[in-house]
Amino acid sequence: MAGPAFRAAAVRVRVPATSANLGPGFDALGLALGLYDDVVVRVADSGLHIDIAGEGSETLPRDEKHLLVRSLRTAFDALGGQPRGLEIVCANRIPHGRGLGSSSAAICAGIVAARAVTIGGEAKLDDTALLELATEIEGHPDNVAACLLGGFTLSWMEAGAARAIRMEPSDSIVPVVFVPGKPVLTETARGLLPRTVPHVDAAVNAGRAALLVEALTRRPELLLPATEDRLHQEYRAPAMPESAALVERLRADGIPAVISGAGPTVMALADQDSADKVEALAGPEWAANRLALDLQGACVLPLAAPSADPAVDRADTTVDPSLD
Numbered sequence: 001m002a003g004p005a006f007r008a009a010a011v012r013v014r015v016p017a018t019s020a021n022l023g024p025g026f027d028a029l030g031l032a033l034g035l036y037d038d039v040v041v042r043v044a045d046s047g048l049h050i051d052i053a054g055e056g057s058e059t060l061p062r063d064e065k066h067l068l069v070r071s072l073r074t075a076f077d078a079l080g081g082q083p084r085g086l087e088i089v090c091a092n093r094i095p096h097g098r099g100l101g102s103s104s105a106a107i108c109a110g111i112v113a114a115r116a117v118t119i120g121g122e123a124k125l126d127d128t129a130l131l132e133l134a135t136e137i138e139g140h141p142d143n144v145a146a147c148l149l150g151g152f153t154l155s156w157m158e159a160g161a162a163r164a165i166r167m168e169p170s171d172s173i174v175p176v177v178f179v180p181g182k183p184v185l186t187e188t189a190r191g192l193l194p195r196t197v198p199h200v201d202a203a204v205n206a207g208r209a210a211l212l213v214e215a216l217t218r219r220p221e222l223l224l225p226a227t228e229d230r231l232h233q234e235y236r237a238p239a240m241p242e243s244a245a246l247v248e249r250l251r252a253d254g255i256p257a258v259i260s261g262a263g264p265t266v267m268a269l270a271d272q273d274s275a276d277k278v279e280a281l282a283g284p285e286w287a288a289n290r291l292a293l294d295l296q297g298a299c300v301l302p303l304a305a306p307s308a309d310p311a312v313d314r315a316d317t318t319v320d321p322s323l324d
Contacts (some may be wrong), residue, residue, distance in 0.1 A: 071110025097183025
């Protein structure tokens with residue numbers, strides 16, 4: 001049986017950073033942010049060549065161990081077969097190990113690029129299958145759902161398959177992220193969670209998570225009570241005491257603030273009037289970034305100057321230092 005046919009031209013994929021949990025929505029809620037990784041993929045005659053600029057350029061593997069490559073391979077298997085060779089250029093802006101969905105971005109970039117470079121790929125791997133495949137690789141759907149769909153997402157597992165709903169976040173919300181210099185491994189943060197929690201805490205979180213859907217979409221004035229969490233942030237605080245202290249300080253000032261994902265990044269959900277003031281509250285140990293909401297999710301973009309060699313297009317995916 002013949003394998004799939006591939007496009008000769010390179011494809012460029014852009015994927016957003018994401019923040020999961022958002023306080024009470026543990027492993028369920030996600031928000032796509034206007035900070036992006038770009039990947040250019042071209043099917044080659046043979047071999048594997050990876051060029052990385054920006055985040056991880058000095059530490060990421062340039063072989064089959066790279067998460068992006070593993071995700072490409074998994075998607076190509078689902079699409080019917082592997083190409084003879086691959087040339088990949090990555091421009092990474094999403095910080096690694098900071099709770100902003102860098103691994104989900106790599107996974108989503110890989111599977112979207114594999115589908116885009118495969119002729120008839122969308123018929124073989126539709127959007128529902130794309131979410132299921134991304135979740136299978138990542139292990140949970142909250143970040144990958146937001147990365148693929150953009151906006152504000154609610155995701156869950158049903159009969160072993162990932163499902164997600166996309167909602168439109170209020171356009172008055174301005175995320176401000178405070179990124180510390182040192183990462184915290186997701187495994188470390190997750191390992192601090194207890195096996196059981198008090199019933200009263202679970203009940204509070206259920207109510208707050210329901211309120212957060214309303215607050216993020218229609219009534220942002222309710223974001224402070226809606227982002228209260230009793231399931232994970234307090235338990236993870238010993239791994240990121242500075243982050244926990246910043247969340248507490250911001251919330252005491254009436255600013256809705258949460259740990260982004262598994263941390264240690266802190267995210268405040270400000271508005272246009274308060275964003276500048278909130279951004280200025282960070283100390284010198286934090287890189288404060290006011291971000292837009294991403295409403296599109298993972299997308300295939302045209303190359304500025306299509307060519308046979310993705311390296312030629314590097315200028316179009318060069319990392320903008322202002323986004324670091």
